[in-house]
Amino acid sequence: MSEHDPDHDHHHDAPASPYHRSARPAERDKALAERVEKIESLLIAKGLVDKAALDKLVDIYENDLGPLNGARVVAHAWVDPDYRRRLLNNATAAIGELGFGGLQGEHMVVVENTPQVHNVVVCTLCSCYPWPVLGLPPTWYKDAAYRSRVVIDPRSVLTEFGTTVDDDVEVRVWDSSAEVRYLVLPERPAGTEHLSEDQLVKLIDRDSLIGVKKVLVS
């Protein structure tokens, strides 16, 4: 922001990313921004929120919560069979052992990929997603296209993500909701026996924890 030419017409609510292509007309965006401002100032006047606290909260969700946490859970389960058992029996508690929990992290269920089963997660109704271990959901996860198609034809959707699942492998689709939020425990790739837990963490990305990809050795 600071490198902006001060004479340049600067929009306070300009898109945070230059790559974002917004379908929303600027006037509508402005009206929406005003609605949020109105709510915020009324709540500030009532003492229910304050700007600094809101900024801090957003910072946590944007920078501290994310799939790195989920990757730590998975890598730990790969190297520690007892932890893996606890994770599959009571995911919320096992994830809590590593210090992750909170809003949208309640009622966690971990589903394990095996040579016979590939799991993939969706929220058909909205965007239920385990924030403490995955952060906030990517755009495509909230799209009607993903939400409806992955249920009807999961194999095609997986193919679009570049994931091939053999015909003799069962694909299970799990619908996250307010009651249950799923996390996939991917298969540990062959040839990673010599890697440390920290090295394994680096192999695990968000999409493999949602189940649209497998963990690959890069």
Next chain:
Amino acid sequence: MSEERLTRPDIAEMAVSYALPRKSGELVFHTEWERRAFAIAVSLAVQGQFEWSEFQQQLIESIAEAERGDPQNPSRGYYESWLVSLETVLRKKRILP
């Protein structure tokens, strides 16, 4: 557009995550008002002003309403539905008029 994004998630998302690398892997808010609307709802739920499940239920309804015509072309975006839900819950709980 959503079809296109799904077909090419590699391309659609790479630019963003590379431009602004984050632990969460992707920039999820596109405007400041989306960020504020998100923070207000979460902050009030954490304080116990309303149950998170209550907000979620409202969000499900708002999204369903927006997708009633053509699910692939909802009448409003995700965070717009989020804002509508926030306004509705605040009204129902008589937190705001």
